[in-house]
Amino acid sequence: MRNPTRINRFLKVLVVTLLIGQAALFSSVAQAQSGPVKVEWLGWSFYRFTSPTGKVILTNPFITGNPDAAVKLEEVGKPDLILVTDAHRDEVGDAVAIAKASGAKIITPSFEFGTVLAGWGVPDAQVMRRNPGGRFTWEGITIRVVGAVHGSAATDPSSKFPLYGGIAAGFVVTFENGYTVYFMGSSAATQDMALWAELYKPDAMIFLMSGFTEPLDVGTAIKLVAGKSPNLKTLIPHHHRVTPPAGALSVADVRAVLDSMGIRIPITDPVRKQVYELAK
Amino acid sequence: MRNPTRINRFLKVLVVTLLIGQAALFSSVAQAQSGPVKVEWLGWSFYRFTSPTGKVILTNPFITGNPDAAVKLEEVGKPDLILVTDAHRDEVGDAVAIAKASGAKIITPSFEFGTVLAGWGVPDAQVMRRNPGGRFTWEGITIRVVGAVHGSAATDPSSKFPLYGGIAAGFVVTFENGYTVYFMGSSAATQDMALWAELYKPDAMIFLMSGFTEPLDVGTAIKLVAGKSPNLKTLIPHHHRVTPPAGALSVADVRAVLDSMGIRIPITDPVRKQVYELAK
Amino acid sequence: MRNPTRINRFLKVLVVTLLIGQAALFSSVAQAQSGPVKVEWLGWSFYRFTSPTGKVILTNPFITGNPDAAVKLEEVGKPDLILVTDAHRDEVGDAVAIAKASGAKIITPSFEFGTVLAGWGVPDAQVMRRNPGGRFTWEGITIRVVGAVHGSAATDPSSKFPLYGGIAAGFVVTFENGYTVYFMGSSAATQDMALWAELYKPDAMIFLMSGFTEPLDVGTAIKLVAGKSPNLKTLIPHHHRVTPPAGALSVADVRAVLDSMGIRIPITDPVRKQVYELAK
Numbered sequence: 055m056r057n058p059t060r061i062n063r064f065l066k067v068l069v070v071t072l073l074i075g076q077a078a079l080f081s082s083v084a085q086a087q088s089g090p091v092k093v094e095w096l097g098w099s100f101y102r103f104t105s106p107t108g109k110v111i112l113t114n115p116f117i118t119g120n121p122d123a124a125v126k127l128e129e130v131g132k133p134d135l136i137l138v139t140d141a142h143r144d145e146v147g148d149a150v151a152i153a154k155a156s157g158a159k160i161i162t163p164s165f166e167f168g169t170v171l172a173g174w175g176v177p178d179a180q181v182m183r184r185n186p187g188g189r190f191t192w193e194g195i196t197i198r199v200v201g202a203v204h205g206s207a208a209t210d211p212s213s214k215f216p217l218y219g220g221i222a223a224g225f226v227v228t229f230e231n232g233y234t235v236y237f238m239g240s241s242a243a244t245q246d247m248a249l250w251a252e253l254y255k256p257d258a259m260i261f262l263m264s265g266f267t268e269p270l271d272v273g274t275a276i277k278l279v280a281g282k283s284p285n286l287k288t289l290i291p292h293h294h295r296v297t298p299p300a301g302a303l304s305v306a307d308v309r310a311v312l313d314s315m316g317i318r319i320p321i322t323d324p325v326r327k328q329v330y331e332l333a334k
Numbered sequence: 335m336r337n338p339t340r341i342n343r344f345l346k347v348l349v350v351t352l353l354i355g356q357a358a359l360f361s362s363v364a365q366a367q368s369g370p371v372k373v374e375w376l377g378w379s380f381y382r383f384t385s386p387t388g389k390v391i392l393t394n395p396f397i398t399g400n401p402d403a404a405v406k407l408e409e410v411g412k413p414d415l416i417l418v419t420d421a422h423r424d425e426v427g428d429a430v431a432i433a434k435a436s437g438a439k440i441i442t443p444s445f446e447f448g449t450v451l452a453g454w455g456v457p458d459a460q461v462m463r464r465n466p467g468g469r470f471t472w473e474g475i476t477i478r479v480v481g482a483v484h485g486s487a488a489t490d491p492s493s494k495f496p497l498y499g500g501i502a503a504g505f506v507v508t509f510e511n512g513y514t515v516y517f518m519g520s521s522a523a524t525q526d527m528a529l530w531a532e533l534y535k536p537d538a539m540i541f542l543m544s545g546f547t548e549p550l551d552v553g554t555a556i557k558l559v560a561g562k563s564p565n566l567k568t569l570i571p572h573h574h575r576v577t578p579p580a581g582a583l584s585v586a587d588v589r590a591v592l593d594s595m596g597i598r599i600p601i602t603d604p605v606r607k608q609v610y611e612l613a614k
Numbered sequence: 615m616r617n618p619t620r621i622n623r624f625l626k627v628l629v630v631t632l633l634i635g636q637a638a639l640f641s642s643v644a645q646a647q648s649g650p651v652k653v654e655w656l657g658w659s660f661y662r663f664t665s666p667t668g669k670v671i672l673t674n675p676f677i678t679g680n681p682d683a684a685v686k687l688e689e690v691g692k693p694d695l696i697l698v699t700d701a702h703r704d705e706v707g708d709a710v711a712i713a714k715a716s717g718a719k720i721i722t723p724s725f726e727f728g729t730v731l732a733g734w735g736v737p738d739a740q741v742m743r744r745n746p747g748g749r750f751t752w753e754g755i756t757i758r759v760v761g762a763v764h765g766s767a768a769t770d771p772s773s774k775f776p777l778y779g780g781i782a783a784g785f786v787v788t789f790e791n792g793y794t795v796y797f798m799g800s801s802a803a804t805q806d807m808a809l810w811a812e813l814y815k816p817d818a819m820i821f822l823m824s825g826f827t828e829p830l831d832v833g834t835a836i837k838l839v840a841g842k843s844p845n846l847k848t849l850i851p852h853h854h855r856v857t858p859p860a861g862a863l864s865v866a867d868v869r870a871v872l873d874s875m876g877i878r879i880p881i882t883d884p885v886r887k888q889v890y891e892l893a894k
Binding site: 164165166169170172173184185186187188189190198200201208210212217218219220221245246248249253254 | 702763764765767774775776777778800801802803804805822824826827828830831832834
């Protein structure tokens, strides 16, 4: 019988150690000078990638208020880039504090979020204003901003109402060695995912596993990408609790819908702070 | 010659009676315990569905300020669910007052509209925050939130400018007996409609017939859905006046564009407050 | 060898004269009573069309603060219509001042931008509130508003944060003689571009050449349109500097990506204030 959470053969788990409170170790991982792309799940939508040449990229670094946060703010160290998929509080997370402390650059989902970040005091030189359709290249890494069907309100103490943060996005990250990850953000399935898959041929897809997501919707998102990217061998969920509450979408649910669609790509159910190696 | 407004053979008109001012009767309809899905047009985008087991679902309950409103606020009774496709005043309508008076739950087009509703004092337990790609299930009824290409500003007395209400949506409602209705909201045609049609196979589509809508656009929306849902047998317009002003899009215009596209599905031009039965 | 900027054979350059400071001449162009569609690039996304019967349509009339503005505000004359693709400062440009001075009508990308314009004091009779999927017809000219994947925040002195301006759009303009131009605004590529191309069969496409645009993305946008509109013979960039800075997307970059996709349609690299004639 299929084990929906069995470890992908394309991933070799490196349980380096339990890293709680050991910022120095994170730092050493970040400085590795060669090897595959490494990724750790740090809770909710917060992933940390370490590139083959040691660059560190965070997604949606949600720590404060995240019951599953696997690191403390002071343990984040010095990332190079932070990708934020929309202005929602759980996606922005602690990006502002981390950027201010580390000098990391934030790649915006759309121009407007850059204005929000400026309003929150992030130095302009660290705000890489991009829009869907745009590109950011740095040190051999290419990041494409792609669309997402999702809202993007920021939370600001100055109002009880939603503050417009532009439009939401996903990111396609191509590392120095060509390995490509599509992080879909909080998007509903959209046909445009097939376009991006055809253009950028992702090897891995980090898909939305939000509690209320319709399984057929996320299954369709994966199907659209898999249909155009023969490279797609790795699926990883985000936006979920370590122990999803009753009724929330689970890895088993996504596995079942993919099976019903004839999609056999394994799903990696990540263990927090384990270091997974991603390779073609 | 085709009569563009002839009554669909899949709809059997039950002219129960003229219900003006007779809230008790609405209530009895709402409590019917079996039978097909029933639907009444109450003006503009305001539809009232009664499910096979008697659950009452409203769409965009626009009464105050709606010159074609077929019911008064005090006649609405006790709906179970209210679907609001975006934060525009004519779509929100009296949803807040109805929810407060009845305890009905409001399904949001996106998370942000929940924040707007909270700002307007709707109790949190009645705000079902969903996003496109999300699902709400209750008592055998499944509601999928799907995308819509449309803005979603709320009107708030605190500003003369638009208040961000998230992104707009459509809804796909599957009743206890499997009958499925796609309410497209105010969306432009988008290829994603074909995705939703393929996934959920709607039996009926409530399409946008806004005054300024390009006929080819709404024809394309219907074509995209019909092309992927062989079940689609019923088309009903919304967002129109009882007597459209000169130049506004009419049922005859939509009929003509569908004919030009080879789509023969009849359009039901609803009479306000008539009860239509929907069955496969 | 291909010259990426060679002049399209479908365009006959009429270097009428250098028009700097000669508002009277603009006026005479605008009053021409017959002939082909004429178009002039006035810097950034600012184009001026003169229709076969002499109607003048501006796109995104960005003068104040535009280092490449080819006209002064007082030289704009009396346009009939202004198309604004989103609420960003460089797209709105001087639309409000021009509308107030000239009586020109502004076609909005979505309803909300009409509210913004009203907030800025544009008389209601000049604000043509449209949404994607909508249509504006006037004097034999048909303008379809179509979607765009882009944010749409307005800048207002009352806040340091983005002001929601609705959703962004593109425009498809069909002139009196049937010649059709698709102005894509600042959109990322989306499959819906194929829908619009199929419906409206544009003869020309004014595509996004923003500094940070991924070449594959804009190439895909053009490919989607070319694939469904056999009429497409003319490509013109917008949203670029006269001399793009190092690293910014250039006509040569777009030419290279189109060549790699097998698309041979020539790109016209417009010279500011030259009058180009557009004909089938």
